[in-house]
Each structure stands twice: as C-alpha cells, then as structure tokens.
Amino acid sequence: xxxxxxxxxxxxxxxxxxxxxxxxxxxxxxxxxxxxxxxxxxxxxxxxxxxxxxxxxxxxxxxxxxxxxxxxxxxxxxxxxxxxxxxxxxxxxxxxxxxxxxxxxxxxxxxxxxxxxxxxxxxxxxxxxxxxxxxxxxxxxxxxxxxxxxxxxxxxxxxxxxxxxxxxxxxxxxxxxxxxxxxxxxxxxxxxxxxxxxxxxxxxxxxxxxxxxxxxxxxxxxxxxxxxxxxxxxxxxxxxxxxxxxxxxxxxxxxxxxxxxxxxxxxxxxxxxxxxxxxxxxxxxxxxxxxxxxxxxxxxxxxxxxxxxxxxxxxxxxxxxxxxxxxxxxxxxxxxxxxxxxxxxxxxxxxxxxxxxxxxxxxxxxxxxxxxxxxxxxxxxxxxxxxxxxxxxxxx
Amino acid sequence: xxxxxxxxxxxxxxxxxxxxxxxxxxxxxxxxxxxxxxxxxxxxxxxxxxxxxxxxxxxxxxxxxxxxxxxxxxxxxxxxxxxxxxxxxxxxxxxxxxxxxxxxxxxxxxxxxxxxxxxxxxxxxxxxxxxxxxxxxxxxxxxxxxxxxxxxxxxxxxxxxxxxxxxxxxxxxxxxxxxxxxxxxxxxxxxxxxxxxxxxxxxxxxxxxxxxxxxxxxxxxxxxxxxxxxxxxxxxxxxxxxxxxxxxxxxxxxxxxxxxxxxxxxxxxxxxxxxxxxxxxxxxxxxxxxxxxxxxxxxxxxxxxxxxxxxxxxxxxxxxxxxxxxxxxxxxxxxxxxxxxxxxxxxxxxxxxxxxxxxxxxxxxxxxxxxxxxxxxxxxxxxxxxxxxxxxxxxx
Numbered sequence: 001x002x003x004x005x006x007x008x009x010x011x012x013x014x015x016x017x018x019x020x021x022x023x024x025x026x027x028x029x030x031x032x033x034x035x036x037x038x039x040x041x042x043x044x045x046x047x048x049x050x051x052x053x054x055x056x057x058x059x060x061x062x063x064x065x066x067x068x069x070x071x072x073x074x075x076x077x078x079x080x081x082x083x084x085x086x087x088x089x090x091x092x093x094x095x096x097x098x099x100x101x102x103x104x105x106x107x108x109x110x111x112x113x114x115x116x117x118x119x120x121x122x123x124x125x126x127x128x129x130x131x132x133x134x135x136x137x138x139x140x141x142x143x144x145x146x147x148x149x150x151x152x153x154x155x156x157x158x159x160x161x162x163x164x165x166x167x168x169x170x171x172x173x174x175x176x177x178x179x180x181x182x183x184x185x186x187x188x189x190x191x192x193x194x195x196x197x198x199x200x201x202x203x204x205x206x207x208x209x210x211x212x213x214x215x216x217x218x219x220x221x222x223x224x225x226x227x228x229x230x231x232x233x234x235x236x237x238x239x240x241x242x243x244x245x246x247x248x249x250x251x252x253x254x255x256x257x258x259x260x261x262x263x264x265x266x267x268x269x270x271x272x273x274x275x276x277x278x279x280x281x282x283x284x285x286x287x288x289x290x291x292x293x294x295x296x297x298x299x300x301x302x303x304x305x306x307x308x309x310x311x312x313x314x315x316x317x318x319x320x321x322x323x324x325x326x327x328x329x330x331x332x333x334x335x336x337x338x339x340x341x342x343x344x345x346x347x348x349x350x351x352x353x354x355x356x357x358x359x360x361x362x363x364x365x366x367x368x369x370x371x372x373x374x375x376x377x378x379x380x381x382x383x384x385x386x387x388x389x390x391x392x393x394x395x396x
Numbered sequence: 397x398x399x400x401x402x403x404x405x406x407x408x409x410x411x412x413x414x415x416x417x418x419x420x421x422x423x424x425x426x427x428x429x430x431x432x433x434x435x436x437x438x439x440x441x442x443x444x445x446x447x448x449x450x451x452x453x454x455x456x457x458x459x460x461x462x463x464x465x466x467x468x469x470x471x472x473x474x475x476x477x478x479x480x481x482x483x484x485x486x487x488x489x490x491x492x493x494x495x496x497x498x499x500x501x502x503x504x505x506x507x508x509x510x511x512x513x514x515x516x517x518x519x520x521x522x523x524x525x526x527x528x529x530x531x532x533x534x535x536x537x538x539x540x541x542x543x544x545x546x547x548x549x550x551x552x553x554x555x556x557x558x559x560x561x562x563x564x565x566x567x568x569x570x571x572x573x574x575x576x577x578x579x580x581x582x583x584x585x586x587x588x589x590x591x592x593x594x595x596x597x598x599x600x601x602x603x604x605x606x607x608x609x610x611x612x613x614x615x616x617x618x619x620x621x622x623x624x625x626x627x628x629x630x631x632x633x634x635x636x637x638x639x640x641x642x643x644x645x646x647x648x649x650x651x652x653x654x655x656x657x658x659x660x661x662x663x664x665x666x667x668x669x670x671x672x673x674x675x676x677x678x679x680x681x682x683x684x685x686x687x688x689x690x691x692x693x694x695x696x697x698x699x700x701x702x703x704x705x706x707x708x709x710x711x712x713x714x715x716x717x718x719x720x721x722x723x724x725x726x727x728x729x730x731x732x733x734x735x736x737x738x739x740x741x742x743x744x745x746x747x748x749x750x751x752x753x754x755x756x757x758x759x760x761x762x763x764x765x766x767x768x769x770x771x772x773x774x775x776x777x778x779x780x781x782x783x784x785x786x787x788x789x790x791x792x
Binding site for chain 2: 030044045046047048049050105106107108109110111113114115116117118120123124125128129130132140141142143145146148149150151152153161162164171174175231233234235236237239240242243268269270
C-alpha cells in the first residue's frame with residue numbers, strides 16, 4: 001500500500017518538466033513592470049530583431065494623416081536593446097488608468113509574450129495593465145463583495161434565434177429574495193455582449209460603487225446589438241470566424257424594435273423591479289444611438305437614459321418605422337420627462353458636433369437633460385469614466 | 397429638426413476611419429485558413445523576418461531531450477516567404493479536434509495576429525482553431541439550447557476569503573422549477589476556475605450532450621483548487637500579476653478539507669438534488685488527486701467519481717489529516733461502492749505507471765471501478781475526451 005502512494009523522484013521531476021513545458025512561451029523577462037512611482041518598463045527578449053517599438057494609449061497621441069483628414073493616433077516609443085532584451089521605461093509616471101499596448105517588432109505587431117492579460121476590441125487584441133489610484137481603483141478587483149457575471153441565452157422570436165447576454169447580478173442576489181432595478185448597457189459598432197464586461201470593467205465598477213454605497217445594487221444587462229448575430233465572435237454557431245466591424249443589421253431598426261423581448265426575458269427570469277422607475281438604458285456610440293431610439297420607441301419602459309459618445313447619425317438608407325416621426329416620439333417621451341436623460345462626450349470625439357446639435361434641439365424644445373463633457377475622444381477610457389459617473393445617478 | 401438627424405458624409409467617413417483604427421493590428425492575411433479537405437494554411441505577414449515557424453499540437457510530436465529524460469514535445473514546421481507573407485499548409489488533412497498553435501519569428505514566440513482566438517494555459521497563451529466532425533462537434537457552439545455559464549463568488553470561512561467559481565446551469569434552468577444533479581469538475585496544477593470552461597469546452601460539451609439526450613441536464617461547478625487564491629489570474633485582488641504554476645497550498649489538504657463549503661454554497665443557492673445519488677466529482681491531474689481524496693474524505697457526499705490522468709503522487713512533506721489512514725478511508729468509501737469510480741489516462745502520460753499501481757491496489761482490494769485508456773499523454777485533448785465519455789455515465 002505504501003508503495004502505491006509513494007512519490008518517486010522521477011515523477012516529481014516530470015511534474016517540474018511538465019510545468020516548464022506549460023510555461024514555455026512565457027518570456028524570461030518581466031513586462032510590463034510597474035515601478036513604485038508609476039513609471040512603467042516594457043521589455044521584450046528578441047535578440048534577432050533589428051527594431052522594437054511599443055505603441056499604446058499610455059503614450060501621448062500623435063497626428064495621423066488620412067484621406068479624410070488628420071486624426072489622433074496612438075504614440076510609438078522605441079525600445080533599446082541590451083544583451084538581446086529590448087527595454088523602454090516611460091519618462092514620466094503614468095496617471096491611474098487601465099492602459100493597453102502592443103509591441104512592433106520589425107513592423108510586425110505582436111502581443112507582449114510576458115503578459116497574458118489581453119483584451120479583444122473587435123479584431124484587435126492588445127495587452128493591458130492597470131495603474132491604480134483615484135478612479136482607476138474602481139476598475140480593480142478589490143476585496144469587496146462580488147456580484148455574479150453570467151452568460152445567458154434568451155430566445156428572440158423577432159430576430160429568429162437564441163441570443164447571448166451578459167448579466168451582472170449584484171452580490172447577495174443568489175442568496176436573497178430582494179428585487180432589483182435593471183440597467184441595460186449597450187455596446188458600440190463592432191462590439192458585442194462581452195465588450196462592457198471586458199473592456200468596460202462593468203462588474204468591477206459596479207462591485208466597487210455598490211460596496212462604497214455610491215450606487216444602488218442593480219442588475220446590469222449587456223446585450224448583443226448586432227441583430228444578425230447570436231453572440232460574440234467565437235461564442236456562436238459561426239465558430240472561430242474572424243470578427244468584423246462591417247456587420248449587417250446594426251443601425252436599421254431591428255435591434256431597437258426587438259428590445260422589449262430582452263426586457264421581458266429579464267423580468268421573467270430574474271428578481272427585478274419590473275417598472276419604468278426601475279429601468280435604465282445607456283450605450284456607447286452605436287449603443288447610445290440604440291438607447292436614444294429604444295427609449296423613445298418605448299417611453300413607458302425606461303426612466304433613466306444615458307447617451308455615451310452617442311452616434312446620433314443614422315444611415316439614411318435604413319428604412320424602419322423606428323426612424324419615422326422622431327420629433328413626435330421624443331415629444332411623447334419628454335411629456336413625462338425621464339428621471340434622467342444623460343449625455344456625455346469627449347471634446348475631441350468625432351461625434352462631438354453631432355451631439356452639440358442634438359443638445360441644441362433638446363434645449364430648443366425645453367427637454368431636460370444632464371450633460372457631462374470629458375477630455376479626449378471616442379475611447380474606452382471615456383466610456384469607463386461615463387459608467388462610473390452614470391451608475392450612481394440611477395434609481396436614487 | 398431634419399438637420400440634426402442628417403448624416404454628413406464626413407461623419408460616415410470618420411466612422412470608417414475609426415473602424416480601420418479599431419481593426420488596426422488585424423493582419424491583412426487570412427490565418428489559419430481551414431480548407432474544405434481539412435488541410436490548414438497558416439500565414440503571417442512579416443517582410444523583415446528571416447525565419448518563421450509554426451508550432452502546435454496539430455503537428456506530429458518530436459522528442460525533446462531534458463536532464464530528466466526524453467519527452468514528447470510539440471512539432472515545428474517552417475513557413476515559406478513570398479512577397480513578405482510567410483505560409484505553411486499541412487501536408488495532410490487534420491483530424492477533427494480543437495488545436496492550438498503559435499508562431500516563432502526569428503525564435504520569438506508570438507501569437508497569430510490574424511487570429512483573435514486564444515486560450516491561456518497557466519502562463520502560455522496560444523491561438524486555437526477547430527476542425528469539426530466526429531467528437532470535435534461536441535466542442536462547437538451548435539444551434540442547440542444553451543446553458544448559462546456564471547462566474548460566482550462564495551465565501552470560504554476555512555480558507556478565509558471570498559472565492560470564485562464557474563457554474564454551468566443547463567438550458568431551461570432560469571425559467572424552470574426543476575432540481576438538478578451536480579457535477580463538481582476540478583482543474584490541474586497551474587489551472588483555475590476558468591480552465592475547464594475555456595480549455596475544456598465544458599459548456600459546449602454539456603450543451604451538446606444534453607441536446608442529444610446523451611447526458612442528463614446537470615449543474616457543473618468548476619472550482620479554483622489553489623487554496624491560497626481567490627480566483628483566476630487577473631480576476632482576483634492580486635490584479636494583473638503573472639500567473640504561476642508554483643503555487644502554495646495546492647496538494648496539502650486545505651482544498652480537500654474545505655470542499656464541503658462549496659457543496660453547501662451550491663446546495664443553498666441553486667436548485668440542486670442535494671444528496672449523494674445526485675453528486676459527482678472529477679478532476680484532471682491535480683484535480684484527479686483532489687477528487688480521489690475529497691471523495692474518500694466525504695464518502696457520503698459523492699456517488700460518481702472520475703480520475704482523469706490523476707496525479708496519484710502526494711507531496712510527502714504535506715502534513716494533513718487528509719492523507720492519514722488512506723487505506724482505511726478507501727475501505728469505508730468502497731463499503732458502499734460508488735455508483736461509478738472511473739479512471740482514465742493516456743498511454744504516454746508520465747502518470748501512467750502511478751495509475752497502474754493505483755488500479756492494482758483497487759483490484760487487490762476488490763474495489764470496483766471502470767477504466768478508460770486513451771492514446772497520448774497529459775494534454776487537454778485527452779481531458780476533453782474524458783469529459784465527453786464521463787458525463788453521459790452520470791446520474792443515469
């Protein structure tokens with residue numbers, strides 16, 4: 001009997017070897033290394049490379065010339081080689097934020113092999129790191145009670161398929177009997193039901209705001225706004241097909257029309273406070289456009305509306321009853337004003353002017369709204385900020 | 397009013413440009429391309445590289461010499477350059493399977509920039525692709541009813557922290573009132589509560605087996621077997637620290653002792669059939685070791701036990717009552733024989749001999765078990781196969 005449970009030295013060594021194999025691919029350098037003063041060092045072991053650069057949103061932007069004009073693009077910094085290891089340290093400490101970056105090795109864009117943390121945004125995968133402090137502490141997993149994040153499928157009769165949702169239920173949901181308000185949170189073009197939970201850090205933000213008493217415990221429902229798709233890339237019957245930003249049926253009324261099916265599914269299957277006073281809807285870019293239209297199409301469903309960098313710019317070729325008589329429907333919506341109509345945008349956003357015009361129209365009509373203006377443009381950094389600003393205003 | 401909702405050509409062009417920026421990083425080649433005959437072409441645009449190779453489990457293994465002996469390692473194939481694009485096509489069609497691969501560019505291991513689908517295994521991130529057909533169709537998201545996959549936190553008083561679980565509930569769980577049996581599924585060394593759902597394709601396998609009537613609808617609970625950790629890398633208060641295989645408190649009794657806390661949480665918060673007849677436990681490698689010990693420590697809790705490539709090789713320095721009187725506890729367990737005691741291993745697994753010895757002991761004692769032997773070794777391909785074989789045997 002003893003022999004059976006004894007450990008031979010060989011077996012232990014095999015485990016070590018196996019471990020090394022499983023770890024093979026991990027680079028023998030630390031990268032990124034966040035120093036105590038919040039400067040950051042990036043490293044890549046690549047003895048045969050002739051040029052290594054790092055690009056990411058932690059660097060000052062640089063102007064990019066395109067046929068359509070000049071745009072802000074991510075900065076690029078050179079790494080310097082010593083003994084086969086390339087290195088770059090930021091000259092200044094970085095502000096608290098969730099940053100993303102990739103390397104350029106002889107012009108080939110690669111992820112950092114020393115950093116397993118990556119986020120996909122449409123068809124790009126970038127490494128991420130977090131500088132804590134200030135608002136960025138809301139993006140961390142802290143030692144607070146954690147809600148549940150579920151990938152749930154609902155049936156959409158009008159879109160003709162089962163479709164996937166990400167649902168956040170607050171800490172205590174499983175063990176309690178309480179009913180909760182519901183916040184519907186919509187992604188932008190090219191995004192999907194994973195975007196807000198991954199790029200947007202929704203669960204971390206809600207966990208932290210709720211633990212601090214700054215937001216009410218609520219259910220957050222993150223939909224897939226691409227009416228032709230069942231689910232995010234890799235999560236549907238399309239298999240591991242390449243993700244695309246040019247999807248059909250995104251801003252042509254189908255998703256907006258079908259939205260009550262989501263609300264009905266959630267109210268049927270979760271302990272919700274199933275009334276207008278306890279429902280919010282917000283979205284970024286295309287999701288802001290969706291939120292504007294859904295909330296005006298169904299003025300009795302949502303009492304809190306958030307337009308984050310909203311794409312107030314429909315495709316003129318899109319024919320849908322959703323886009324008919326917008327003025328009349330907005331009037332009905334604002335006849336019983338929403339508890340909150342919140343508009344946020346960054347000063348360099350390419351949608352800034354469209355939002356100015358939309359706000360001018362609301363002002364003209366005397367429709368009340370709150371406005372939040374941030375720096376920078378059409379980026380996830382802003383959408384995380386807007387979520388931290390918007391969620392505390394809900395259901396109070 | 398009309399002006400406000402009109403789309404300027406500029407704005408549309410901005411969106412196109414933005415799309416291009418978001419897609420920047422996606423390589424201008426298709427890779428991998430799966431041809432109709434199941435040969436596969438890999439491509440990488442890297443005009444300045446002098447050598448590009450691909451390595452992965454789709455290639456025949458090659459012998460690796462180590463100080464501890466000769467082992468099977470992944471094969472390597474050379475890509476050939478034309479006009480800056482490197483290319484390799486498998487000489488033979490590939491068998492149905494979920495495969496993983498990475499590129500080696502001048503010895504630097506990188507992920508395929510044209511393929512956003514990656515899986516992390518401990519500290520390695522590899523790209524994946526799937527060749528359908530046969531058993532591999534169980535690994536696909538098919539058009540069948542889908543269960544829910546949730547990331548749920550439970551409190552462990554004995555481990556002194558909140559800890560994260562992955563919980564699969566079968567299709568219909570949310571809308572129904574039925575109670576379900578529960579299958580606890582444990583990962584190996586270096587793994588975590590994400591391993592079985594990501595590398596193991598648990599939700600897809602269960603969705604498909606249940607839809608085909610081959611497995612009973614059941615709840616599957618995937619724990620984190622590292623007693624010192626709250627959650628998977630990046631999902632705990634440790635932040636984006638590098639994952640490690642050398643973790644403390646993995647095979648020294650703490651996790652095994654604390655396991656009833658998980659069962660109690662699940663029975664309290666889910667609609668379970670809360671009795672021995674409706675509980676299964678299985679695990680791979682270290683998780684097989686955990687399953688062996690947990691099931692013998694708590695013989696009244698589990699009726700179905702699966703040891704997948706089990707690491708029957710405790711650390712002799714580990715002092716825990718869990719490892720005392722193993723023989724006597726196994727006798728108690730087998731006095732009321734489990735409905736199923738299932739042992740599976742691959743013929744080239746470094747744990748093969750340890751499993752032979754364990755089976756010999758069971759034979760000697762007359763303890764009944766079922767045995768499943770596969771080809772190859774200590775790899776996820778085998779653990780997915782074992783799951784597809786084991787799940788249909790449960791709760792029948």
